[in-house]
Amino acid sequence: MRRRRFLATTAVAGGLLAGCTGSDGGTNESTAGAGDGTGTAASDGTTGAGAATESGSTAAEGTGSEATDETGTASGGSYSVTMPPVGTVSFDSVPETWVANNGSWADMGVALGKQPPKAVWLTERYHTQYYDEIPGVSVDKSGMQSLYSDGVSKELFYELDGDVHVIDPNFLLNRYKGWNQTDIKEIETEIAPFFGNSIFSRGYDWHEDYPYLSLYEAFEKLSQVFQETERYEAFAGLHDDFQSNVSEVVPSGEKPAVAIMWAGSDQPDTFSPYLISPGTSFKQWRDLEVRDAFADTSVRDFHADRSEVDFETLLEVDPDVLLLRGHEDKTRKQFQNTVVSYLESNDTASALTAVENGDVYRGGPLYQGPITNLVLTERAARQVYGASDQLFDRQRVADIVTGSS
Template sequence: MSDDETTTGAPTRRDYVKYGAAVATGGLFAGCAASGTESPASSTEPTGTESPTAADTDTATDGSYSVELFPVGEVEFESVPESVVTYNMGWADMVVSLGQADKLRTNRLVAPTMFYDRFDVEWDIDYPPLWQDGGIPKEVLYELDPDVFMIDPNLFKAWDDDWDDDDVDEIESNVAPFFGCYNRRIRGEWQQELGYPERAPSMLESFEAVGEVLDEPARARAWLDLHDGLQSEVRSRLPADADTPSIALINGGSAPGEGEFYVLNLEDNGYEMKPYRDLGLVDADAFGGVETGQYGATDYETMLEVDPDLILVHWGITTGSVTFDGDGAFDAEAFREQYVAPMENDDVGSQLAAVQAGRVLPGPTAEQGPLVNAFQTELTARLFYPDEFGAVDLEAPFDVPEGERLFDRDRVQSILDGDVV
């Protein structure tokens, strides 16, 4: 909060976790705990009351400090965390981007060979998974025993019926505070009820907050500068709207061999769609306004009616990779076998313009912090506009000729190394 605001009588971190956006001046509306994977964590309607979105740090004289973030509110730290547990891999990438990979206690990092090995980033993934046997046992949180859980506690309550506010209180009292927001994808009923579309921080706002928590303001500023430079470079070179191909973004869970497609909307909130928004591609969504089934389900016939210029597979860049414990390398042959060949061999699919033009391509992964996003913004620009930004080599999609690179790899290495002068 700004210097002229006061914390007297302000909602506590516990209030935000329990009631999310339904914190009103003078009191709280009644709510209920989540009862299912898509049930709201509170039945209250969001109010117009402002709640924190990005980081705001207050440092006490004893060395403790606090940082604010929606939906957890103000979180106090007695000292800089030395160990961090994440669930969403985008939040893990935020920690890695700050040169703090050694602090992570998670078995989930995204496609390391593609992004991290080129910078000699080292980490340990020999930790138990949070999700076990259809739920999130509290015992694993005790076992991990970090200084902070960079996880949205509302996510646990929404996905696991055994979790409620008392469980969140227990973990925060006995292990560590929660500091996170499930802002990769914002379309669950519980998120709508708790005001996430209006209040959830962006990826960059979340990253700034993580930088405050980990006491890495210089590295965070350096990443923001690199991000701004990349965005400016891309925007200055984007072709006219008339040259933008129409796109069908299908989820990686689609099964072309069985005639099953699950379409995603580019206009959806959340950082998973950031590369498309940043390149101004939302209006190019071929399925905008097209009726589909549950989870965007559609078929070959509807695909042919829409007939997009480009079919992009969401998460496609991870095809064939062993994301959690392997080398994470993209497998072009596996991608072709899983997605392209079935379309070519289908009577209807083979008529699609994108198939005939060889424009069924692997799209970015949904999980991204600053480092992964830089590579994926560059990748997306090259996928859509090869004449301007250079064609993607599907055998090595992130190996870009030096003269075609949209951001400085040496600068990334310097930031990771702490050389941010």
């Protein structure tokens, strides 16, 4: 029998893991056109309410007080960390192996100097090429497994045998109908606890009963699990400095109107639209204060009703900038030679202001953590504002990750 690395889990409030067969849970995600639980396309846009707090501090957001609960240290070296919706999880030692829901949490682990997780939801959506920007930091995904493969296997969790599952259990219960609360309890009892919160999107009805966390709130909690709070504090300070640099790039006048969409192919004729929301998926665009081209239109967010837009709709909205997701595996040149080239040659698409002006860019991934957010925000500042200076110190990041700072 493996040595247990946690002692107990106490739910934040009764019922938080109840009601887990909502509208999202009734559909097998393998058939959804751009669902975030599949291996084909993605949904991360939302129409959620409330502004996120993304500073290095841990100001609460959402609707509950659990977002700012602190760790507690018990006798014998055990300690506990509270995370909505799972409650307070007590550990008897620091987890050595782990499983993550997505690249947001995996990136946090890298920032904390940990080994990569044994698995994420989809390995192809954990974009490790961003680490090329950071000297001496890299991640080998060759041994990493995908949790999702036409479903989510409970047996895989036994094979992985992680010390902690950094996954919001409600995500499993609602985004894939094959799981129920008995399965969650079994994994917690027989293997290891769940410890996660779905932070990248604000569009889930089942998330309304417990608070979302900002990127740095979630990051702090994971640092408490891994007992790496000094690294977290170092990143929080770096992030504060970074935010100051970003604010200097943002112009004082009217900001560009951007349309963020999922483009499912190199020759897209329809797109899945996203409205900029407080989820961590849109952090760089909020920080750069761009305007949402879809905000005051009849266009609905993809997550709300699986909506699509075509070139005719885009001509009516005519955004200043097109930000197309689904192409992070391409270099800028590859994206230009495929997707942009197609839009420029299309009779209708070529009439769009963004296409005419050469303002069609990769729109960033679904998931980002503290390191990847730095890289993506700087890239976004170049795209929409023509920023030329580096906005963060690469070596400072590397020193925190390696423990040299």
